[in-house]
Amino acid sequence: MNKENPRQAWMSLLAKAPTQSLEDKMTAVGPEPEFKWLRHPEVGGVMVQGRAGSTGGRFNIGEMTVTRCALQLASGEVGHAVVQGRSKSKAQHAALVDALMQTPRANSLKAQVLDPLMTEMAASRDARAAKAAATKVDFFTMVRGED
Amino acid sequence: MYVAVKGGERAIDNAHAWLAEERRGDTSIAELSIEQIREQLSLAVNRVMAEGSLYDPDLAALAIKQSRGDLIEAIFLIRAYRTTLPRFGSSEPVKTEEMACDRRISATFKDAPGGQVLGPTFDYTHRLLDFKLAAESDPQADAETAKPRREPTPHIMEFLNTEGLIQTEIACEDTPPDLTREPMELPSNRALRLQSLARGDEGFVLGMAYSTQRGYARNHAFVGELRIGAVPVEMEIAELGFAIEIGEMTLTECETVNQFQGSKTEPPQFTRGYGLVFGQSERKAISVALVDRALRWKELGESDSGAAAQDEEFVLSHCDNIQATGFLEHIKLPHYVDFQSELELVRKLRREAAETYPMQEAAE
Structure with missing residues (x-):
């Protein structure tokens, strides 16, 4: 996702991040900062839309599970998260990163959490794409009798 | 006349306990984990997500385990769970x-x-059973790779x-x-x-x-x-x-x-x-x-x-x-009172028929 707003980019990355990987990185970052809940983690559904014929009118395909929450650091910054799945701890971690990215700790959070997550996720996407590429058909034309 | 029928609680409890036991099967065989179902029966998981109308592979895998592999029952479980979720909104159309x-x-x-x-397609396979998969250790074949398209x-x-x-x-x-x-x-x-x-x-x-x-x-x-x-x-x-x-x-x-x-x-x-x-x-x-x-x-x-x-x-x-x-299977549930009235009706019709055509019946 190429968004002008860097916050959109990191929130998107966190929403899609593997739960365990995000948790591991947050553990490595150190003790959790002090915060209070503005909205406790809540599991819900989002209706996913598609377009008829991929470019036409909108229609509903079905729902997906998401977890959302909002929190405020003792220093005042507000962190939001809407993440895929039903993990409340993942939502909490994502909201914490979102809040901390608005503090002077942003650079270290980026280096310790966001950049490695991005590298891992790009690597796993590439690994799939590489297997797909190996199944690409190379056609060759047979010489036909009448030629 | 409506007659309320109660009873059967103990039989139902016992039936459910036995269901749980049958679901587990032979306990000398390792139990399936949700992760195993999600990773190794992924196309069943996909079907349950599609027809259950909820994208969540772990939940679909759980539903498959709980339903003993009855996919329509699993879809039912997902649909029921789905109704408990608050709706946060709608996405943009996927691109x-x-x-x-x-x-x-x-x-x-x-x-x-x-x-x-x-x-990863089944197309062009010969649809012959692969007995190598029945062997204890499934040899992991690594997929070939080429330059990824980004x-x-x-x-x-x-x-x-x-x-x-x-x-x-x-x-x-x-x-x-x-x-x-x-x-x-x-x-x-x-x-x-x-x-x-x-x-x-x-x-x-x-x-x-x-x-x-x-x-x-x-x-x-x-x-x-x-x-x-x-x-x-x-x-x-x-x-x-x-x-x-x-x-x-x-x-x-x-x-x-x-x-x-x-x-x-x-x-x-x-x-x-x-x-x-x-x-x-x-x-x-x-x-x-x-x-x-x-x-x-x-x-x-x-x-x-x-x-x-x-x-x-x-x-x-x-x-x-x-x-x-839901509609099909409900007909197996108790319909004693409905059926009682049907029974009465058929008896009455037979009585009337016997009165109208007494000779025919005698002849038979």
């Missing part, structure tokens, strides 16, 4: 042209830009579109109807049909699609493009005033190209059928596309050949396996 394709094939264009990518793969249909040979899908931003919120109304529209078919029973939709191929509302479908892969899901976050990606999901999309002679309202051109389904579910996506095309007869000014696949009341009212199984 399938940005899909990271695992598979992408076309039956109409050999040299499509982006190529024919087979992906750029998006364009939709093949767009190339026909430049010549104006295919009917255009005009973008429309109207909020689509949602049959999980409002009861389905007929006549419906394409948005409602695509939602209904996406969650419809694979077997039913397959049967309907097959009927169009066999000549009932024949519409000569080619698979213009079939693609399977991951797409991001984007949603506007009201509190923040911008959209973010809230996740990523695997979808299967099928676009068919259908022969069309033209009608009173439309010139001769190719027309389209469309199917978009959760997970890797290509049989289902192709089926949806064929049925979608058959149901578009009215808007394309085609004649009604009276085929079942053209009858949206017939297709949409019967494609939901949870509605169907």
Whole structure:
């Protein structure tokens, strides 16, 4: 996702991040900062839309599970998260990163959490794409009798 | 007369306890984990997500475990769970042209830009049982790799579109109807049909699609493009005033190209059928596309050949396996009072018949 707003980019990355990987990185970052809940983690559904014929009118395909929450650091910054799945701890971690990215700790959070997550996720996407590429058909034309 | 019947609690409890035991099977054999089901029975998981209408592989795997592999029962569990979730909103329409394709094939264009990518398919296998899989240790075969494609793969249909040979899908931003919120109304529209078919029973939709191929509302479908892969899901976050990606999901999309002679309202051109389904579910996506095309007869000014696949009341009212199984299976539950009245009726009719035709009965 190429968004002008860097916050959109990191929130998107966190929403899609593997739960365990995000948790591991947050553990490595150190003790959790002090915060209070503005909205406790809540599991819900989002209706996913598609377009008829991929470019036409909108229609509903079905729902997906998401977890959302909002929190405020003792220093005042507000962190939001809407993440895929039903993990409340993942939502909490994502909201914490979102809040901390608005503090002077942003650079270290980026280096310790966001950049490695991005590298891992790009690597796993590439690994799939590489297997797909190996199944690409190379056609060759047979010489036909009448030629 | 209505007679309330109580009882059976102990029998029901015991039946459920035995069900749990049977579900577990032989305890000397290792128990299945949710992760094993999710990873190793992923196509069953995909079907449960598609027809359960909820994208969550772990929940679908749990439902499969709980239902002992009865997929309709698993879909029922997912549908029931789904109703307990608060709805946070609707996503932006997924951009399938940005899909990271695992598979992408076309039956109409050999040299499509982006190529024919087979992906992890059963096609071209010999459908012979592989006894190596029955061996204790399943040897892990590593897939071959090649230079990964990072750029998006364009939709093949767009190339026909430049010549104006295919009917255009005009973008429309109207909020689509949602049959999980409002009861389905007929006549419906394409948005409602695509939602209904996406969650419809694979077997039913397959049967309907097959009927169009066999000549009932024949519409000569080619698979213009079939693609399977991951797409991001984007949603506007009201509190923040911008959209973010809230996740990523695997979808299967099928676009068919259908022969069309033209009608009173439309010139001769190719027309389209469309199917978009959760997970890797290509049989289902192709089926949806064929049925979608058959149901578009009215808007394309085609004649009604009276085929079942053209009858949206017939297709949409019967494609939901949870509605169907609910009504079908309820007839096994106690109907003692209903039946009592039927019994009374038949006895009365027999009495009357015996009084009207006493000689005949005597003769027999």
